[in-house]
Amino acid sequence: MIQTTDRHASSATESSTNGKGKDPVLWNDWHVVAKGVDLQPGTLMKFRLLDTDLVVWRGEDGQVHVWADRCPHRSVRLSNGKVEGNTLVCSYHGMVYNPEGQCIKVPAHPSYPPPKQACVRTFQVRERYNLVYVCLGEPEKDVVAFPEWDESTYRCYLTGPYFIQSNGYRAIENFLDVAHFPFIHGGILGDLDKPEIEDYEVVINEAGVFAKDIRVWQPDPYGTGVGDYVIYDYWAFRPLTAYLRKYSPNGDCLTLLYNVTPISEEECVAWMSGSLNYAHSISDEEVQAFQDKIVLQDLNNLESHFPKKLPLNAPLEFHVPSDRSTLMYRKWLKQLGITYGIL
Ligand SMILES: [Fe+2]
Numbered sequence: 430m431i432q433t434t435d436r437h438a439s440s441a442t443e444s445s446t447n448g449k450g451k452d453p454v455l456w457n458d459w460h461v462v463a464k465g466v467d468l469q470p471g472t473l474m475k476f477r478l479l480d481t482d483l484v485v486w487r488g489e490d491g492q493v494h495v496w497a498d499r500c501p502h503r504s505v506r507l508s509n510g511k512v513e514g515n516t517l518v519c520s521y522h523g524m525v526y527n528p529e530g531q532c533i534k535v536p537a538h539p540s541y542p543p544p545k546q547a548c549v550r551t552f553q554v555r556e557r558y559n560l561v562y563v564c565l566g567e568p569e570k571d572v573v574a575f576p577e578w579d580e581s582t583y584r585c586y587l588t589g590p591y592f593i594q595s596n597g598y599r600a601i602e603n604f605l606d607v608a609h610f611p612f613i614h615g616g617i618l619g620d621l622d623k624p625e626i627e628d629y630e631v632v633i634n635e636a637g638v639f640a641k642d643i644r645v646w647q648p649d650p651y652g653t654g655v656g657d658y659v660i661y662d663y664w665a666f667r668p669l670t671a672y673l674r675k676y677s678p679n680g681d682c683l684t685l686l687y688n689v690t691p692i693s694e695e696e697c698v699a700w701m702s703g704s705l706n707y708a709h710s711i712s713d714e715e716v717q718a719f720q721d722k723i724v725l726q727d728l729n730n731l732e733s734h735f736p737k738k739l740p741l742n743a744p745l746e747f748h749v750p751s752d753r754s755t756l757m758y759r760k761w762l763k764q765l766g767i768t769y770g771i772l
Pocket residue numbers: 603609610613614723726727
Protein backbone atom coordinates (compact mmCIF):
# COMPACT_ATOMS: atom_id res chain seq x y z
CA MET A 430 0.00 0.00 0.00
CA ILE A 431 1.37 3.40 -0.80
CA GLN A 432 2.08 6.34 1.42
CA THR A 433 -1.21 8.18 0.94
CA THR A 434 -2.99 5.80 3.33
CA ASP A 435 -2.05 7.66 6.50
CA ARG A 436 -3.37 10.94 5.21
CA HIS A 437 -6.76 9.38 4.57
CA ALA A 438 -6.84 7.93 8.07
CA SER A 439 -6.64 11.44 9.51
CA SER A 440 -9.33 12.89 7.23
CA ALA A 441 -11.72 10.04 8.04
CA THR A 442 -11.86 11.21 11.65
CA GLU A 443 -13.34 14.54 10.61
CA SER A 444 -17.02 15.17 11.19
CA SER A 445 -19.48 13.64 8.78
CA THR A 446 -21.38 15.71 6.25
CA ASN A 447 -24.12 13.14 5.67
CA GLY A 448 -26.73 14.12 3.14
CA LYS A 449 -24.42 16.27 1.05
CA GLY A 450 -23.83 15.49 -2.58
CA LYS A 451 -26.74 13.28 -3.51
CA ASP A 452 -25.95 13.43 -7.18
CA PRO A 453 -28.36 10.76 -8.50
CA VAL A 454 -25.89 9.46 -11.09
CA LEU A 455 -23.28 8.66 -8.45
CA TRP A 456 -25.79 7.82 -5.74
CA ASN A 457 -27.30 5.09 -7.92
CA ASP A 458 -23.95 3.68 -9.07
CA TRP A 459 -21.71 1.01 -7.55
CA HIS A 460 -18.60 2.07 -5.66
CA VAL A 461 -15.80 -0.02 -4.20
CA VAL A 462 -15.40 0.35 -0.44
CA ALA A 463 -13.07 -2.53 0.49
CA LYS A 464 -11.01 -5.45 -0.70
CA GLY A 465 -12.72 -8.68 0.18
CA VAL A 466 -9.54 -10.13 1.72
CA ASP A 467 -9.21 -7.15 4.05
CA LEU A 468 -12.59 -7.95 5.56
CA GLN A 469 -12.36 -11.30 7.29
CA PRO A 470 -15.46 -12.86 8.92
CA GLY A 471 -16.14 -11.18 12.24
CA THR A 472 -14.42 -7.90 11.35
CA LEU A 473 -15.56 -4.37 10.51
CA MET A 474 -14.06 -1.21 9.06
CA LYS A 475 -15.22 2.31 8.41
CA PHE A 476 -15.32 4.09 5.09
CA ARG A 477 -16.56 7.40 3.73
CA LEU A 478 -18.35 7.45 0.39
CA LEU A 479 -19.89 10.56 -1.16
CA ASP A 480 -19.48 12.37 2.19
CA THR A 481 -21.42 9.60 3.91
CA ASP A 482 -19.85 7.66 6.78
CA LEU A 483 -20.28 3.91 6.47
CA VAL A 484 -19.51 0.85 8.54
CA VAL A 485 -18.52 -2.15 6.44
CA TRP A 486 -18.63 -5.52 8.19
CA ARG A 487 -18.61 -9.23 7.47
CA GLY A 488 -20.59 -11.68 9.57
CA GLU A 489 -19.30 -15.09 10.57
CA ASP A 490 -21.45 -16.51 7.74
CA GLY A 491 -19.31 -14.61 5.21
CA GLN A 492 -21.97 -12.07 4.25
CA VAL A 493 -20.79 -8.47 3.85
CA HIS A 494 -22.94 -5.59 5.07
CA VAL A 495 -22.57 -1.87 4.45
CA TRP A 496 -24.58 0.39 6.74
CA ALA A 497 -24.77 4.04 7.73
CA ASP A 498 -22.18 4.44 10.48
CA ARG A 499 -24.67 5.65 13.06
CA CYS A 500 -26.50 3.92 15.87
CA PRO A 501 -30.13 5.14 15.72
CA HIS A 502 -30.31 5.06 19.52
CA ARG A 503 -27.85 7.86 20.46
CA SER A 504 -26.16 8.56 17.11
CA VAL A 505 -22.69 7.23 17.93
CA ARG A 506 -20.50 5.44 15.40
CA LEU A 507 -21.41 1.81 14.92
CA SER A 508 -17.83 1.33 13.71
CA ASN A 509 -16.82 1.71 17.37
CA GLY A 510 -18.68 -1.54 18.00
CA LYS A 511 -17.96 -5.15 17.13
CA VAL A 512 -19.25 -8.06 15.09
CA GLU A 513 -20.68 -10.94 17.10
CA GLY A 514 -21.75 -13.91 15.01
CA ASN A 515 -23.96 -12.40 12.31
CA THR A 516 -24.86 -9.30 14.30
CA LEU A 517 -23.31 -5.90 14.90
CA VAL A 518 -23.17 -4.70 18.51
CA CYS A 519 -23.01 -0.98 19.34
CA SER A 520 -20.20 -0.03 21.73
CA TYR A 521 -22.29 2.49 23.72
CA HIS A 522 -25.26 0.58 25.19
CA GLY A 523 -24.70 -2.85 23.66
CA MET A 524 -27.65 -2.64 21.26
CA VAL A 525 -27.57 -5.68 18.97
CA TYR A 526 -28.50 -5.33 15.27
CA ASN A 527 -29.34 -8.25 13.01
CA PRO A 528 -28.18 -8.51 9.35
CA GLU A 529 -31.24 -6.55 8.21
CA GLY A 530 -30.17 -3.65 10.46
CA GLN A 531 -33.01 -4.17 12.95
CA CYS A 532 -32.25 -3.85 16.65
CA ILE A 533 -33.06 -7.18 18.26
CA LYS A 534 -31.69 -6.70 21.75
CA VAL A 535 -31.52 -3.88 24.32
CA PRO A 536 -29.30 -5.19 27.14
CA ALA A 537 -30.68 -2.69 29.71
CA HIS A 538 -34.18 -4.11 29.15
CA PRO A 539 -33.92 -7.80 28.18
CA SER A 540 -37.70 -8.26 27.93
CA TYR A 541 -38.35 -5.00 26.08
CA PRO A 542 -39.11 -5.43 22.35
CA PRO A 543 -37.07 -2.81 20.43
CA PRO A 544 -39.27 -0.36 18.49
CA LYS A 545 -39.53 -0.73 14.71
CA GLN A 546 -37.68 2.54 14.12
CA ALA A 547 -34.68 1.03 15.92
CA CYS A 548 -33.27 0.18 12.52
CA VAL A 549 -29.98 1.12 10.89
CA ARG A 550 -29.90 2.39 7.32
CA THR A 551 -28.55 -0.42 5.12
CA PHE A 552 -27.27 -0.42 1.55
CA GLN A 553 -27.05 -2.91 -1.31
CA VAL A 554 -23.76 -4.79 -1.61
CA ARG A 555 -22.07 -6.91 -4.28
CA GLU A 556 -18.79 -8.79 -4.02
CA ARG A 557 -16.94 -9.11 -7.34
CA TYR A 558 -13.30 -9.53 -8.33
CA ASN A 559 -12.37 -9.65 -4.63
CA LEU A 560 -13.84 -6.15 -4.21
CA VAL A 561 -16.81 -5.04 -2.12
CA TYR A 562 -19.15 -2.74 -4.05
CA VAL A 563 -21.94 -0.70 -2.47
CA CYS A 564 -24.75 1.40 -3.93
CA LEU A 565 -26.21 4.12 -1.72
CA GLY A 566 -29.34 4.47 -3.87
CA GLU A 567 -31.10 2.23 -6.36
CA PRO A 568 -28.63 0.68 -8.82
CA GLU A 569 -29.61 1.21 -12.44
CA LYS A 570 -27.03 -1.26 -13.77
CA ASP A 571 -24.97 -4.18 -12.52
CA VAL A 572 -21.35 -3.83 -11.43
CA VAL A 573 -19.12 -3.27 -14.48
CA ALA A 574 -17.93 -6.52 -16.08
CA PHE A 575 -14.28 -7.54 -15.88
CA PRO A 576 -14.31 -10.72 -18.02
CA GLU A 577 -10.58 -11.51 -17.74
CA TRP A 578 -11.02 -12.18 -14.01
CA ASP A 579 -12.48 -15.62 -14.79
CA GLU A 580 -10.32 -16.45 -17.81
CA SER A 581 -7.61 -19.04 -17.21
CA THR A 582 -5.27 -17.54 -19.83
CA TYR A 583 -4.98 -14.35 -17.79
CA ARG A 584 -3.12 -13.87 -14.54
CA CYS A 585 -5.16 -11.41 -12.47
CA TYR A 586 -4.13 -9.17 -9.62
CA LEU A 587 -5.50 -6.38 -7.50
CA THR A 588 -3.71 -3.26 -6.28
CA GLY A 589 -4.69 -0.38 -4.06
CA PRO A 590 -6.38 1.09 -2.24
CA TYR A 591 -4.68 4.30 -3.31
CA PHE A 592 -5.93 7.25 -1.28
CA ILE A 593 -5.57 10.37 -3.39
CA GLN A 594 -6.24 14.00 -2.48
CA SER A 595 -7.91 14.49 -5.82
CA ASN A 596 -11.32 14.80 -7.36
CA GLY A 597 -12.31 11.38 -8.72
CA TYR A 598 -12.91 12.55 -12.30
CA ARG A 599 -9.39 14.00 -12.35
CA ALA A 600 -8.12 10.52 -11.45
CA ILE A 601 -10.13 8.98 -14.30
CA GLU A 602 -8.83 11.62 -16.71
CA ASN A 603 -5.28 10.78 -15.66
CA PHE A 604 -6.02 7.13 -16.43
CA LEU A 605 -7.42 8.00 -19.89
CA ASP A 606 -4.51 10.25 -20.78
CA VAL A 607 -1.48 8.79 -22.62
CA ALA A 608 0.19 12.12 -23.48
CA HIS A 609 1.66 12.41 -19.97
CA PHE A 610 3.48 9.05 -20.18
CA PRO A 611 6.85 10.38 -21.46
CA PHE A 612 6.96 13.11 -18.80
CA ILE A 613 5.72 11.26 -15.71
CA HIS A 614 6.51 7.64 -16.58
CA GLY A 615 9.52 8.21 -18.85
CA GLY A 616 11.58 5.10 -19.47
CA ILE A 617 8.63 2.88 -18.53
CA LEU A 618 5.38 3.81 -20.28
CA GLY A 619 6.78 6.52 -22.56
CA ASP A 620 9.90 8.08 -24.01
CA LEU A 621 10.82 11.78 -23.85
CA ASP A 622 12.29 11.50 -27.35
CA LYS A 623 8.93 10.37 -28.76
CA PRO A 624 6.18 12.41 -27.07
CA GLU A 625 4.01 12.81 -30.20
CA ILE A 626 0.47 11.42 -30.09
CA GLU A 627 -1.18 10.63 -33.40
CA ASP A 628 -4.88 11.29 -33.95
CA TYR A 629 -7.21 8.65 -32.60
CA GLU A 630 -10.93 8.02 -32.58
CA VAL A 631 -13.24 8.51 -29.59
CA VAL A 632 -16.97 7.83 -29.49
CA ILE A 633 -19.76 8.15 -26.95
CA ASN A 634 -22.26 5.30 -27.05
CA GLU A 635 -24.66 3.49 -24.73
CA ALA A 636 -21.71 1.85 -22.93
CA GLY A 637 -19.97 5.16 -22.20
CA VAL A 638 -16.88 6.63 -23.79
CA PHE A 639 -14.63 4.51 -26.03
CA ALA A 640 -11.21 5.64 -27.30
CA LYS A 641 -9.52 3.19 -29.64
CA ASP A 642 -6.21 2.44 -31.31
CA ILE A 643 -4.07 4.96 -29.45
CA ARG A 644 -0.46 4.29 -30.47
CA VAL A 645 2.15 4.90 -27.79
CA TRP A 646 5.89 4.44 -28.13
CA GLN A 647 7.31 2.53 -25.19
CA PRO A 648 11.03 2.05 -24.58
CA ASP A 649 10.91 -1.65 -23.72
CA PRO A 650 7.43 -3.16 -24.07
CA TYR A 651 8.61 -6.78 -24.32
CA GLY A 652 11.51 -6.76 -21.87
CA THR A 653 14.01 -7.17 -24.72
CA GLY A 654 15.55 -3.71 -24.45
CA VAL A 655 14.02 -2.68 -27.80
CA GLY A 656 11.41 0.07 -28.09
CA ASP A 657 8.19 -0.35 -30.07
CA TYR A 658 4.67 0.99 -30.44
CA VAL A 659 1.89 -0.54 -28.38
CA ILE A 660 -1.83 0.09 -28.76
CA TYR A 661 -4.23 1.28 -26.05
CA ASP A 662 -8.01 1.08 -26.11
CA TYR A 663 -9.89 2.87 -23.33
CA TRP A 664 -13.44 2.74 -22.04
CA ALA A 665 -15.11 4.91 -19.41
CA PHE A 666 -18.10 2.70 -18.57
CA ARG A 667 -19.22 4.83 -15.66
CA PRO A 668 -18.26 8.30 -14.48
CA LEU A 669 -15.77 6.77 -12.04
CA THR A 670 -15.09 3.36 -13.57
CA ALA A 671 -12.73 3.03 -16.51
CA TYR A 672 -10.99 0.17 -18.26
CA LEU A 673 -8.07 -0.15 -20.62
CA ARG A 674 -6.69 -2.81 -22.89
CA LYS A 675 -3.07 -2.53 -23.96
CA TYR A 676 -1.91 -4.91 -26.62
CA SER A 677 0.99 -5.60 -28.91
CA PRO A 678 1.31 -7.26 -32.32
CA ASN A 679 2.92 -10.26 -30.61
CA GLY A 680 -0.34 -11.04 -28.75
CA ASP A 681 0.65 -9.71 -25.33
CA CYS A 682 -2.38 -8.15 -23.69
CA LEU A 683 -2.86 -6.30 -20.42
CA THR A 684 -6.19 -5.04 -19.12
CA LEU A 685 -6.92 -2.80 -16.16
CA LEU A 686 -10.23 -2.08 -14.48
CA TYR A 687 -9.92 1.21 -12.64
CA ASN A 688 -12.45 1.84 -9.91
CA VAL A 689 -12.32 5.30 -8.35
CA THR A 690 -14.40 5.82 -5.23
CA PRO A 691 -15.39 9.39 -4.34
CA ILE A 692 -14.81 10.01 -0.63
CA SER A 693 -15.76 13.64 -1.12
CA GLU A 694 -15.74 16.10 -3.99
CA GLU A 695 -11.97 16.52 -3.59
CA GLU A 696 -10.74 13.15 -2.28
CA CYS A 697 -10.92 9.70 -3.76
CA VAL A 698 -9.58 6.21 -3.35
CA ALA A 699 -8.60 4.11 -6.35
CA TRP A 700 -8.45 0.36 -6.90
CA MET A 701 -6.87 -1.38 -9.88
CA SER A 702 -7.81 -4.86 -11.03
CA GLY A 703 -5.33 -6.02 -13.61
CA SER A 704 -4.91 -8.97 -15.94
CA LEU A 705 -1.97 -10.17 -18.04
CA ASN A 706 -1.79 -12.97 -20.59
CA TYR A 707 2.02 -12.84 -20.48
CA ALA A 708 4.86 -12.43 -17.94
CA HIS A 709 3.66 -15.44 -15.98
CA SER A 710 7.13 -15.90 -14.49
CA ILE A 711 7.02 -12.53 -12.75
CA SER A 712 5.79 -12.75 -9.16
CA ASP A 713 2.55 -11.14 -7.99
CA GLU A 714 4.60 -8.94 -5.66
CA GLU A 715 6.65 -7.59 -8.59
CA VAL A 716 3.53 -6.88 -10.66
CA GLN A 717 1.88 -5.09 -7.73
CA ALA A 718 5.05 -3.12 -6.95
CA PHE A 719 5.18 -1.97 -10.59
CA GLN A 720 1.58 -0.77 -10.43
CA ASP A 721 2.23 1.01 -7.11
CA LYS A 722 5.23 2.76 -8.66
CA ILE A 723 3.17 4.06 -11.60
CA VAL A 724 0.43 5.38 -9.31
CA LEU A 725 2.98 7.02 -7.04
CA GLN A 726 4.57 8.78 -10.02
CA ASP A 727 1.17 10.26 -10.87
CA LEU A 728 0.38 11.57 -7.40
CA ASN A 729 2.30 14.83 -7.42
CA ASN A 730 0.36 16.22 -10.37
CA LEU A 731 -2.88 14.48 -9.54
CA GLU A 732 -2.99 16.12 -6.12
CA SER A 733 -1.99 19.56 -7.40
CA HIS A 734 -4.94 20.37 -9.67
CA PHE A 735 -6.26 23.83 -8.97
CA PRO A 736 -9.17 23.92 -8.84
CA LYS A 737 -9.60 20.32 -7.75
CA LYS A 738 -13.15 20.13 -9.08
CA LEU A 739 -13.56 19.36 -12.77
CA PRO A 740 -14.32 22.61 -14.65
CA LEU A 741 -17.10 21.34 -16.91
CA ASN A 742 -18.91 24.65 -16.91
CA ALA A 743 -16.00 27.04 -16.55
CA PRO A 744 -13.57 27.91 -19.39
CA LEU A 745 -10.49 27.54 -17.21
CA GLU A 746 -8.36 25.13 -19.25
CA PHE A 747 -7.20 24.91 -22.86
CA HIS A 748 -7.22 21.74 -24.91
CA VAL A 749 -5.14 20.12 -27.66
CA PRO A 750 -5.98 17.26 -30.04
CA SER A 751 -4.37 14.59 -27.83
CA ASP A 752 -6.91 15.54 -25.12
CA ARG A 753 -9.67 14.06 -27.25
CA SER A 754 -10.35 11.17 -24.86
CA THR A 755 -10.74 13.40 -21.80
CA LEU A 756 -12.69 16.00 -23.76
CA MET A 757 -15.22 13.35 -24.80
CA TYR A 758 -15.30 12.10 -21.22
CA ARG A 759 -16.17 15.65 -20.09
CA LYS A 760 -18.83 15.93 -22.80
CA TRP A 761 -20.33 12.62 -21.62
CA LEU A 762 -20.33 13.73 -17.96
CA LYS A 763 -22.24 16.83 -19.03
CA GLN A 764 -24.75 14.70 -20.92
CA LEU A 765 -25.25 12.59 -17.79
CA GLY A 766 -25.96 15.74 -15.79
CA ILE A 767 -23.28 15.11 -13.18
CA THR A 768 -23.05 17.85 -10.55
CA TYR A 769 -21.01 16.36 -7.69
CA GLY A 770 -17.38 17.47 -7.83
CA ILE A 771 -18.07 19.70 -10.83
CA LEU A 772 -17.26 23.35 -11.27
FE1 LIG B 1 0.22 8.38 -15.19
